[in-house]
Amino acid sequence: xxxxRSTVTAAPYDKRLKFEILNLSQYIERFRAEIARLNxxxxxxxxxxxxxxxxxxIAHTDSATHEILKNxxxxxxxxxxxxxxxxxxxxxxxxxxxxxKTTSAMEACTFQDITGQRVTxxxxxxxxVEERVxxxxxxxxxxxxxxxxxPAAKLGKDPLLNGPQLPxxxxxxxxxxxxxx
Numbered sequence: 133x134x135x136x137r138s139t140v141t142a143a144p145y146d147k148r149l150k151f152e153i154l155n156l157s158q159y160i161e162r163f164r165a166e167i168a169r170l171n172x173x174x175x176x177x178x179x180x181x182x183x184x185x186x187x188x189x190i191a192h193t194d195s196a197t198h199e200i201l202k203n204x205x206x207x208x209x210x211x212x213x214x215x216x217x218x219x220x221x222x223x224x225x226x227x228x229x230x231x232x233k234t235t236s237a238m239e240a241c242t243f244q245d246i247t248g249q250r251v252t253x254x255x256x257x258x259x260x261v262e263e264r265v266x267x268x269x270x271x272x273x274x275x276x277x278x279x280x281x282x283p284a285a286k287l288g289k290d291p292l293l294n295g296p297q298l299p300x301x302x303x304x305x306x307x308x309x310x311x312x313x
Contacts, residue, residue: 182258183255183258183259183262186251186254186255186258187255189247189251190247190248190251190252193244193247193248194244194248196244197241197243197244200237200241201238201241204234204237204238204241205238207230207234208231208234208235211227211230211231211234212227212231214227215227215228215231
């Protein structure tokens with residue numbers, strides 16, 4: 133009788149165990165598909181591409197800020213030279229005001245450093261996640277992940293929404309000129 137009792141009481145547990153295994157199996161399949169998408173998906177969907185775009189933001193912002201600062205310093209020098217040439221009090225006051233404005237603009241350019249720091253933190257976080265994804269791909273077996281079908285992309289179909297290209301990926305001006313020739 134004790135064996136009948138254990139089979140009777142075990143039945144609900146068997147159903148629950150099968151249900152949990154099925155759920156776990158489905159979860160693993162969804163997980164594999166997501167890892168496959170991140171691992172070999174559209175170029176704009178992978179971590180490396182996102183990090184490259186953020187690095188490009190830092191580089192372009194840094195370059196633009198240095199160009200702005202260089203021009204502001206040249207303007208300050210010109211205004212200073214102009215100020216030494218004038219005897220007119222009103223012109224001298226205007227030169228002082230111009231110097232204040234260029235100094236204020238130079239101070240405002242410190243945004244670039246803060247932006248760079250914040251973007252760098254994001255890049256490091258993304259690299260950490262990328263390392264974890266790569267480790268999971270290796271654990272699951274790269275072949276099994278690469279065989280997974282890719283889900284249809286929801287975004288990124290419109291090439292006009294992709295923004296500026298990274299250096300090396302952009303179409304050269306010569307290629308554009310050939311299109312119009």
